[in-house]
Amino acid sequence: MLNRLSRPAVRLVERYLPDAYLLVLLLTLVAAASAVLVERQAPIAVLRMWGGGFWSLLAFSMQMLLVLATGFMLASTPLVKGWLSRLAGLARGPGGAIVLVSLVSLAASWVNWGFGLVVGALFARELAAQVRVDYRLLVASAYSGFVVWHGGLAGSIPLTIATEGHFMVDSMGVVPTTRTIFAPYNLAIVALLFIVVPLVNRWMLPPEDEAVLHAPEPEASTPPRSGATSPAERLEDSRWLSWLVGLAGIGFLADHFIGGGGLDLNIVNQAFLMLAIVLHGTPRRLLASLQQAVRGGAGIVIQFPFYAGIMAIMVDSGLAATLSQGFVSIATERTLPFWSFIAGGVLNLFVPSGGGQWAVQAPIMVPAAEALGADVARVAMGVAWGDAWTNLVQPFWALPVLALAGLKARDIMGFCLVQMLVTGLVIGACLLWL
Structure with missing residues (x-):
């Protein structure tokens, strides 16, 4: 049934979903028009909101470029390529490949969202080299594991409200992770998704005659030096410099974790980079890998500023608050977590940032929970789950995966749309009845 359902969804998306850049332009116009028509903002005020927020994600944009580059560089080292190859060898046929990449992505994303994005995409590339399987669904399966990140160890909302002095502490206090990440209902959602997501992906597998196969792009080679070399060229081929700097970086990371430091995006990128420096051995090999890695980063560079502008319009105009308040107005004590999930999912299409969403929704949701007697955690x-849920059809987070895989958003979003419908039912039902 899911295979039959996925076919029209894939055809619909392939036909009508524009390139991710065009989509962000359309979302910009929708957000601006809504701010004028719904919030009665003056056009010049909306223009200033948009322009004022346009560059607010510069640091994050650089982080995402490094997720792409450092993850690719690490995966292209002989050691990691060997590990990925052996792991891919566990797949027995196309169905096994789909289930395996789903499970690997789910597990990695639960640990850390940046780690999950990179590992899932790179593992999909390796599986495509060994198994004849629909490459679109393979990459969609790798991305679908991302749906669990906000219920996992790096979830920004549960970690924020578990931190002393967070911005809503006067209203809700400090909420320990035993009531959020490790609460029985949340662990049940994660466990169910570990079952449902791989099965749904497997059931969407098209027949062999309809499969779109893919030959991964050959990786950049590092030609050997010929003839006499200069001191600078010998330095480019030396191992001692790479090992000295790379091992120092690994030492810093060890000290960071021994001292109780956590795993955030900067630490993930630093770990990937230092390991890549050591495992490539020479600077010349590392730079050859880097040149190939950065080819797919153009989408991140051009699109993230537009999303920053959209986020500014949604927050500063009051649109995000109006949207959240609309769902709160129909909620009861039992249904408020569900409507918070739906509101978070809708808002995430325009504000694809967990921390950003919480900053907007918390001043509305927390007082509503207190007034209705609902569980604020x-x-x-x-x-949090609403934010993670609609990421399945939001190209913002898919851009690094698509760049690593060499695909466009329309190639995978038909499959992700089906996955979003199914996982939405699972998460919503758990929030209502568990």
């Missing part, structure tokens, strides 16, 4: 996790 469950309401917060409703927002």
